[in-house]
Amino acid sequence: MSLKKYVGIDFGGTSIKGGIVDENGTLIVKNSVLTEVDKGQVQMIDNIVTLIEKLLEESSLKMDDIASVGMGIPGVVDSKLGQVVLACNLRWEKVNVATELEKIIGKKVFVSNDANVAALGEVKFGAGGGRENAVMLTLGTGVGSGIIANGKLLEGHKGAGAELGHAVMVMNGEECTCGRRGCIEAYVSASALIRDTKRAMNANPDSKLWQGVNSIGDVDAKLSFDYCEVDETAKTLVDNYIKYLGDALASVGNIFRPEVIILGGGVSYQENRLTDPLQEYIDNTVFAGKLLDQIIVTTAKLKNDAGIYGAAALCMLG
Numbered sequence: 001m002s003l004k005k006y007v008g009i010d011f012g013g014t015s016i017k018g019g020i021v022d023e024n025g026t027l028i029v030k031n032s033v034l035t036e037v038d039k040g041q042v043q044m045i046d047n048i049v050t051l052i053e054k055l056l057e058e059s060s061l062k063m064d065d066i067a068s069v070g071m072g073i074p075g076v077v078d079s080k081l082g083q084v085v086l087a088c089n090l091r092w093e094k095v096n097v098a099t100e101l102e103k104i105i106g107k108k109v110f111v112s113n114d115a116n117v118a119a120l121g122e123v124k125f126g127a128g129g130g131r132e133n134a135v136m137l138t139l140g141t142g143v144g145s146g147i148i149a150n151g152k153l154l155e156g157h158k159g160a161g162a163e164l165g166h167a168v169m170v171m172n173g174e175e176c177t178c179g180r181r182g183c184i185e186a187y188v189s190a191s192a193l194i195r196d197t198k199r200a201m202n203a204n205p206d207s208k209l210w211q212g213v214n215s216i217g218d219v220d221a222k223l224s225f226d227y228c229e230v231d232e233t234a235k236t237l238v239d240n241y242i243k244y245l246g247d248a249l250a251s252v253g254n255i256f257r258p259e260v261i262i263l264g265g266g267v268s269y270q271e272n273r274l275t276d277p278l279q280e281y282i283d284n285t286v287f288a289g290k291l292l293d294q295i296i297v298t299t300a301k302l303k304n305d306a307g308i309y310g311a312a313a314l315c316m317l318g
């Protein structure tokens, strides 16, 4: 018997990426089309259909060979209703995208929030090694998160939960994009690290960090890591960043007791420079850390394809 095949769609504000993935997690084909937000909802759904047709053509498969279609969407997504409650980037509000798409392609369509879907992909087919309890944090402009508990996505009411980045870590702390102060995101996002690097450089005109940029505007989230072995200011920045992230992860560990915590996004490219000290920190701080199995801290493996794999995995969960 041939393996079941699924279409996984990663719906972004600029492009729609998609692939056909079989039940063993083999990505058979992938492609992308432009989202065309300006052309409105009907055209965007049409573009999804065009992408699915391309994928079928390139893999010499037919719609009948596909078991179902999964899709990750940036916004608040009610997966039970198949409805996008709100997606600011797409300018969508209460769009029954699953039903609309099902009418056109005649296949069951599963939808969820894109961060949740990417986490599911990493857990099932990437760094998570298929474990049943896992949390993924994406350290980018903001902090995205996805929680897999007992093999299922934990999304909260109408898919609006699992926003670990907006748990407060420091009372009256740094301003967060959500309007509160002191959120995890305001300390461990790439943007937070860039903010702190700029501040530290301005306070330390002799720091070697200045050698890495033409001007303060060029500072990125990599700079402090590049100089942390040769510059005291950079070392302090990295140490503090890891301490904040370690505290955030220890709390995540205490709440969900995942088997693995996966870090994604730009900062995660630091690999062992990030995960080695974090692992030590978690082992020593998480509740009953030495008594139970270690919570493994690792980095994402699927990179840009996590959303496609995850959307296919969403179909497999049913």
Ligand SMILES: [Zn+2]
Residues within 6 Å of the ligand: 165, 166, 167, 176, 177, 178, 179, 180, 183, 185
């Ligand atoms: Zn916040």
